[in-house]
Amino acid sequence: MLYPERLHQLTKEHADAVAALVCGLFLFCGWFALHLGFLGWALLLLPIAYVIGGYESAREGLTTLIEEKELDVDLLMIVAALGAAGLGLWRREYYLIIDGAILILIFAISGALEGYAMQRTERSIRSLMSLTQDTARVVRWEKEEVIPVKQLQVGDEIIVKPGELIPTDAVIVEGYSTLNQAAITGESLPVEKTVGDEVFAGTLNGYGALKLKLHQQPESSLIQRVIRLVQQAQTETPPSQQFIERFERGYALVIVVAGVLLLVLPPLLGNWDWETAIYRALTFLVVASPCALMAAIMPTLLSGIANGAKQGILFKNGAQLEMIGKVRAIAFDKTGTLTTGLLEVCEVIPTSEYTKDDVLKAAASVESRSEHPLGQAIVKAATNVDWQAAIEVQAFPGQGIVGIVNNQEVIAGKDDFVKKYVTDLPKNLIEIATNLELQGKTVVWIAQKRWGDGEIGRWGDGELGAPTPLGEWGLGAMERWGDGEIGRLGERFHPTIPLQQYQVLGIIAIADTVRSQAAETISGLKKLGIEQIVMLTGDNQKTAESVARELGVDRVYAELLPEDKLHVIRRLQQEYKTVAMIGDGINDAPALAQASVGIAMGTAGSDVALETADIVLMADRLEKIAAAILLGKRTQAIVKQNITIALGFIILLLIANFLGGINLPIGVVGHEGSTVLVTLSGLRLLKN
Numbered sequence: 001m002l003y004p005e006r007l008h009q010l011t012k013e014h015a016d017a018v019a020a021l022v023c024g025l026f027l028f029c030g031w032f033a034l035h036l037g038f039l040g041w042a043l044l045l046l047p048i049a050y051v052i053g054g055y056e057s058a059r060e061g062l063t064t065l066i067e068e069k070e071l072d073v074d075l076l077m078i079v080a081a082l083g084a085a086g087l088g089l090w091r092r093e094y095y096l097i098i099d100g101a102i103l104i105l106i107f108a109i110s111g112a113l114e115g116y117a118m119q120r121t122e123r124s125i126r127s128l129m130s131l132t133q134d135t136a137r138v139v140r141w142e143k144e145e146v147i148p149v150k151q152l153q154v155g156d157e158i159i160v161k162p163g164e165l166i167p168t169d170a171v172i173v174e175g176y177s178t179l180n181q182a183a184i185t186g187e188s189l190p191v192e193k194t195v196g197d198e199v200f201a202g203t204l205n206g207y208g209a210l211k212l213k214l215h216q217q218p219e220s221s222l223i224q225r226v227i228r229l230v231q232q233a234q235t236e237t238p239p240s241q242q243f244i245e246r247f248e249r250g251y252a253l254v255i256v257v258a259g260v261l262l263l264v265l266p267p268l269l270g271n272w273d274w275e276t277a278i279y280r281a282l283t284f285l286v287v288a289s290p291c292a293l294m295a296a297i298m299p300t301l302l303s304g305i306a307n308g309a310k311q312g313i314l315f316k317n318g319a320q321l322e323m324i325g326k327v328r329a330i331a332f333d334k335t336g337t338l339t340t341g342l343l344e345v346c347e348v349i350p351t352s353e354y355t356k357d358d359v360l361k362a363a364a365s366v367e368s369r370s371e372h373p374l375g376q377a378i379v380k381a382a383t384n385v386d387w388q389a390a391i392e393v394q395a396f397p398g399q400g401i402v403g404i405v406n407n408q409e410v411i412a413g414k415d416d417f418v419k420k421y422v423t424d425l426p427k428n429l430i431e432i433a434t435n436l437e438l439q440g441k442t443v444v445w446i447a448q449k450r451w452g453d454g455e456i457g458r459w460g461d462g463e464l465g466a467p468t469p470l471g472e473w474g475l476g477a478m479e480r481w482g483d484g485e486i487g488r489l490g491e492r493f494h495p496t497i498p499l500q501q502y503q504v505l506g507i508i509a510i511a512d513t514v515r516s517q518a519a520e521t522i523s524g525l526k527k528l529g530i531e532q533i534v535m536l537t538g539d540n541q542k543t544a545e546s547v548a549r550e551l552g553v554d555r556v557y558a559e560l561l562p563e564d565k566l567h568v569i570r571r572l573q574q575e576y577k578t579v580a581m582i583g584d585g586i587n588d589a590p591a592l593a594q595a596s597v598g599i600a601m602g603t604a605g606s607d608v609a610l611e612t613a614d615i616v617l618m619a620d621r622l623e624k625i626a627a628a629i630l631l632g633k634r635t636q637a638i639v640k641q642n643i644t645i646a647l648g649f650i651i652l653l654l655i656a657n658f659l660g661g662i663n664l665p666i667g668v669v670g671h672e673g674s675t676v677l678v679t680l681s682g683l684r685l686l687k688n
Contacts, residue, residue, distance in 0.1 A: 029653050050101060066672050125283045128369075137158060137159045140156075171197070200228070287654060296646045300682030307687075308321070308615075308628065328579070329531070331565075334537035400414060413445060422504055444507065483565055544558035592613045639682075
């Protein structure tokens with residue numbers, strides 16, 4: 001029972017492709033039967049090919065004609081094919097039926113390809129929905145219960161355990177944790193959240209349990225807005241597509257009207273008899289059919305897609321292969337696109353008394369007990385250093401961490417946190433740390449307590465009889481005892497180094513590192529004529545500007561939510577018309593859908609970004625963007641050449657038909673010959 005179910009599912013998902021395949025099969029069998037002289041079998045098989053391959057085109061053409069009162073190419077192809085078949089039966093030139101079936105097969109294949117392109121929106125939305133929680137754990141009447149998210153009401157308290165997805169936008173009322181918001185906001189670092197902070201649906205909770213309070217309806221959450229934006233952007237027909245549709249319908253109307261006039265006027269004017277007029281009209285429909293025009297585009301695009309696949313560039317929509325050659329501006333997401341999206345230690349700066357290994361050794365000892373991403377980056381950087389894990393570790397959320405290593409206390413954290421232990425931070429390190437932070441890097445200070453070796457103190461020689469209060473604590477003296485007769489003991493105390501002292505070992509700079517090929521890619525794109533390179537990110541302004549300066553980006557837009565990125569893309573389209581967007585996260589999905597060409601990173605990209613984008617860079621190699629643009633420009637040039645050839649043949653055949661210089665078989669040969677010619681021309685793109 002399983003096999004028929006799979007077969008049914010397969011045919012349902014690929015109905016158009018199956019129809020084209022079956023049409024081609026019956027066409028071949030009908031041609032073979034006719035070739036062998038089995039006319040009856042041929043006349044049985046070929047009509048089946050007509051029905052199976054032409055049903056969808058006929059239905060769409062008639063629907064457009066009836067509901068919109070317009071003619072389109074679908075109906076024109078069916079009329080031309082049926083005309084060829086009817087003329088073949090009338091004149092007993094049965095190979096004309098095969099010519100008509102070939103026309104239908106070409107359109108059936110085209111319809112199948114369009115069907116696959118239309119499925120992208122549904123897959124994108126399903127991927128987005130998979131990131132939202134169906135249920136939430138709420139507290140009601142002092143008991144926890146799990147209910148569907150759609151049943152949540154404003155004011156409900158929600159419990160989120162470590163490692164769980166946030167079910168809906170809410171405000172923290174109890175607890176502290178770090179949340180990975182990269183998929184929603186594009187921030188490279190997990191964000192520390194505590195009481196009063198807002199959290200977003202679809203973000204991943206870290207190590208702390210949270211109690212949230214719902215402050216708005218679940219359908220108003222950020223992830224739901226992203227879903228709606230993707231739906232809207234993908235269903236909007238771009239101006240270029242609208243122009244093509246209008247051209248097709250106008251072309252079909254002109255051909256049909258011209259065909260009718262050619263059928264009626266010559267007999268009425270006495271130039272041709274009715275048989276000649278019918279014959280010329282049908283020949284006109286055949287030679288004027290836009291098969292060569294269609295073949296001028298699709299085989300070229302398919303060849304370009306195959307070429308791109310060899311280079312690790314996946315074009316999901318053939319039209320975008322041509323579109324990318326027209327791009328004038330490109331917007332890059334930062335995190336995971338221009339950068340690796342992985343935190344790494346980029347600099348270790350010790351004080352003069354210590355080495356880099358000393359700093360890493362101390363830092364890794366305490367950070368090995370931490371789940372914070374910064375700590376994990378430090379431990380990773382210390383793989384070649386011999387260190388041991390600290391004991392009695394205590395973490396201070398959002399500040400730092402303290403632990404004991406070899407009976408010495410080690411502190412790691414922000415400068416304000418370390419200042420609680422070390423009163424005076426080294427001035428040279430403060431200056432270096434400030435510069436590093438201006439570059440968008442996170443600085444971790446490392447300090448350590450050590451035992452001093454100073455003098456305990458010197459006993460003084462006070463005068464006898466000087467009264468001193470009993471038990472008085474004095475500066476520099478541990479305690480002064482006196483009764484006026486013995487004298488003052490320990491009046492002066494001169495320690496060289498205090499018994500215990502905290503000392504800074506150094507600082508560690510951590511950052512989301514820029515991809516090695518990013519700067520070269522941007523430089524290459526400018527050489528290709530790209531007028532504007534823009535960076536969009538959810539990160540802070542300082543980090544964004546630092547990366548932009550390093551890479552040579554023209555404009556920077558920072559601290560953006562998904563809808564903000566969408567608005568930026570729209571403004572760029574108003575200025576530059578054709579805009580490409582490169583991203584990898586859920587937060588990039590609306591912008592990828594809105595852009596003229598959406599490009600996703602294949603390895604680092606989220607499922608939603610991969611489904612929404614038109615192009616996927618399978619190996620995350622940014623330099624392939626330039627290769628894709630060059631391939632698009634070459635495709636565009638070949639398409640123009642093919643259109644010129646196709647229109648040239650159509651014009652020559654039409655002139656010959658009016659002059660009576662060709663018969664229907666020659667018209668079919670010329671028509672099919674031009675189709676083959678432009679198809680072979682398009683296959684040139686298979687070569688690198």
